Amino acid sequence: MNLELSDADRAFQAEVRDFVRSSLPPELAERNRRHMHLAKQDYVTWHRLLNKRGWGAPNWPKEFGGTDWNPVQRYIFDEECAIADAPPLVPFGISMVGPVIYTFGTPAQKAHYLPRILSMEDWWCQGYSEPGSGSDLASLRTRAESDGDDYIVTGHKIWTTQAHFADMMFCLVRTDAQAKPQEGISFLLIDMKTPGITVRPIISIDEGHGVNEVFLDGVRVPKANRIGQEGKGWTYAKFLLGNERTTIAEVSTSKQRLRRLKTIARAEMAQGASLLEDPAFRDKVAAVEIELLALEYTNLRVLAAETAGKGVGPEASMLKIRGSEIQQTITELVCEALGYYAAPFEHAPEGSNLAPLGPDYAQGRMESFLYNRATTIYGGSNEIQRNIIAKMVLGL
Ligand SMILES: Cc1cc2nc3c(=O)[nH]c(=O)nc-3n(C[C@H](O)[C@H](O)[C@H](O)COP(=O)(O)OP(=O)(O)OC[C@H]3O[C@@H](n4cnc5c(N)ncnc54)[C@H](O)[C@@H]3O)c2cc1C
Known part of the structure; x- marks a missing residue:
C-alpha cells in the first residue's frame, strides 16, 4: 500500500530510511535476509543502535523513554526496517512486559526495569x-x-x-x-x-x-x-496478550517477503516463461497480496484506536489470525516457486567452504517455511482466537 504521506511524514520517512541504511550492519541484514538463526548479540546490537537514536521503544510514550510516534510514523518505521532486512525488535521487553510495567507497575518497578529494557541490559x-x-x-x-x-x-x-x-x-x-x-x-x-x-x-x-x-x-x-x-495477574496477562497479538501480525515483514516472492517467481521459469507470468501461480500471489492489503488497513485502524487511548480490544485476534495465515501462505508459495531448490535447508556451517545449493535467493527459505508452521499456534492458537471473536466480538 502507498499511503498518501504528508510532507512531514515524507521527511520522517527519509530520516528513518537514512538512519537504517547507514547504521544497520550489512552482514546482520544479510543473515536476517537468509533466515539464519541470529545470535543474541545480533538483536542486542541492532536494538542498541536504535536506542542510541532514541528509537528503542517505538510503541512507548515519551515520558518512559519512547517516541510518542503516531500510527503512521510507526507504520513508516516498521516498513523501513523491513525493507532494509533489519532484525525484528525483540518483543518481550519492548512490546510485552514494558507496557505492563509502565501501566500497572510501582514507581520503583518503573524506575528500575524500564531503562534496563530500553538499554537491553535485561x-x-x-x-x-x-x-x-x-x-x-x-x-x-x-x-x-x-x-x-x-x-x-x-x-x-x-x-x-x-x-x-x-x-x-x-x-x-x-x-x-x-x-x-x-x-x-x-x-x-x-x-x-x-x-x-x-x-x-x-x-x-x-x-x-x-x-x-x-x-x-x-x-x-x-x-x-x-x-x-x-x-x-490475569488482568495484566490479558492486557499483554492484546499487545502481543497486534505485533504478531507482522505486516511489514510479510510485505518484504511478498516482494521477495515476486523476485523469485520472476527469476524461476515455467514452460519457457517466468513463473510470475504463469496464470495459476500469479493468481495465488495476487490472492495473498489482496489479503495482505486488507490486513494492513485493519492493522492501521487498530493502531489508530490504540493511539486514541481506546486500548487493544478483542479485534486483535483478527489481526493475529489473518497475519499468521498470510505469513504461512507466503512461505508456502516461496517453496512452491523454488521447487527442488527449497528442499535443502541446512546452512553451511560458519567458516566452512561448502557451496550453498541452488540460487542465492533459495537460502534459508525452507527453515522459514518450517518455522512459520508455528505462527498459527503461538500467541494463542488461531482456533482460540476464533473462539474469542465469536464470544467477544460477535456475542455468540
Ligand atoms: C514457536 C513457539 C513459541 C512459543 N513461545 C512461547 C513463549 O515465549 N511463552 C509462552 O508462555 N508460550 C509460548 N508458546 C506457547 C503457545 O502460546 C502455546 O503453544 C499455545 O497457546 C497453544 O497451547 P498448547 O501448545 O498447550 O496446545 P493445546 O492448548 O493443547 O492445543 C492443542 C490444539 O487444540 C486446539 N484447541 C485447544 N483448545 C481448544 C478450544 N477450546 N477450541 C478449539 N480448539 C482448541 C488448539 O487450537 C490446538 O490446535 C510458544 C509456542 C510455540 C509453538
Missing part, C-alpha cells in the same frame, strides 16, 4: 504456557507460596522463547489454589539467575533453538517483584 522471556496449560492458560499450576516478603515458586513452564538468552522472565503463577482459576493468578518478574531455575532447550522443526522448557524448583522471588495486586 533480555526478557515470557513464562505463561505450561504442559497442559496452553490454550487453557488459566489452568496453570506453577505455584507461588507466601514466605514473609518473598514467594517460593515451583513449577514447569514450556515453549519459553529465548529463555536461554533471558535475564528476566515475566511469569504467571498461582498464588491462591482455592480461588476460581482466573482469580488465583499473580504476575511476577523473576530474575533468571535465581537459584532453582533450569532452562532446557527444545529443538524445533527448522533445527533451530528458539524455545525452551523452564523448571522452577523452590525459586525465591521478592513480593516487590509482583505486578499490581495479588490474584489480579
Whole structure:
C-alpha cells in the first residue's frame, strides 16, 4: 500500500530510511535476509543502535523513554526496517512486559526495569504456557507460596522463547489454589539467575533453538517483584496478550517477503516463461497480496484506536489470525516457486567452504517455511482466537 504521506511524514520517512541504511550492519541484514538463526548479540546490537537514536521503544510514550510516534510514523518505521532486512525488535521487553510495567507497575518497578529494557541490559522471556496449560492458560499450576516478603515458586513452564538468552522472565503463577482459576493468578518478574531455575532447550522443526522448557524448583522471588495486586495477574496477562497479538501480525515483514516472492517467481521459469507470468501461480500471489492489503488497513485502524487511548480490544485476534495465515501462505508459495531448490535447508556451517545449493535467493527459505508452521499456534492458537471473536466480538 502507498499511503498518501504528508510532507512531514515524507521527511520522517527519509530520516528513518537514512538512519537504517547507514547504521544497520550489512552482514546482520544479510543473515536476517537468509533466515539464519541470529545470535543474541545480533538483536542486542541492532536494538542498541536504535536506542542510541532514541528509537528503542517505538510503541512507548515519551515520558518512559519512547517516541510518542503516531500510527503512521510507526507504520513508516516498521516498513523501513523491513525493507532494509533489519532484525525484528525483540518483543518481550519492548512490546510485552514494558507496557505492563509502565501501566500497572510501582514507581520503583518503573524506575528500575524500564531503562534496563530500553538499554537491553535485561533480555526478557515470557513464562505463561505450561504442559497442559496452553490454550487453557488459566489452568496453570506453577505455584507461588507466601514466605514473609518473598514467594517460593515451583513449577514447569514450556515453549519459553529465548529463555536461554533471558535475564528476566515475566511469569504467571498461582498464588491462591482455592480461588476460581482466573482469580488465583499473580504476575511476577523473576530474575533468571535465581537459584532453582533450569532452562532446557527444545529443538524445533527448522533445527533451530528458539524455545525452551523452564523448571522452577523452590525459586525465591521478592513480593516487590509482583505486578499490581495479588490474584489480579490475569488482568495484566490479558492486557499483554492484546499487545502481543497486534505485533504478531507482522505486516511489514510479510510485505518484504511478498516482494521477495515476486523476485523469485520472476527469476524461476515455467514452460519457457517466468513463473510470475504463469496464470495459476500469479493468481495465488495476487490472492495473498489482496489479503495482505486488507490486513494492513485493519492493522492501521487498530493502531489508530490504540493511539486514541481506546486500548487493544478483542479485534486483535483478527489481526493475529489473518497475519499468521498470510505469513504461512507466503512461505508456502516461496517453496512452491523454488521447487527442488527449497528442499535443502541446512546452512553451511560458519567458516566452512561448502557451496550453498541452488540460487542465492533459495537460502534459508525452507527453515522459514518450517518455522512459520508455528505462527498459527503461538500467541494463542488461531482456533482460540476464533473462539474469542465469536464470544467477544460477535456475542455468540
Ligand atoms: C514457536 C513457539 C513459541 C512459543 N513461545 C512461547 C513463549 O515465549 N511463552 C509462552 O508462555 N508460550 C509460548 N508458546 C506457547 C503457545 O502460546 C502455546 O503453544 C499455545 O497457546 C497453544 O497451547 P498448547 O501448545 O498447550 O496446545 P493445546 O492448548 O493443547 O492445543 C492443542 C490444539 O487444540 C486446539 N484447541 C485447544 N483448545 C481448544 C478450544 N477450546 N477450541 C478449539 N480448539 C482448541 C488448539 O487450537 C490446538 O490446535 C510458544 C509456542 C510455540 C509453538
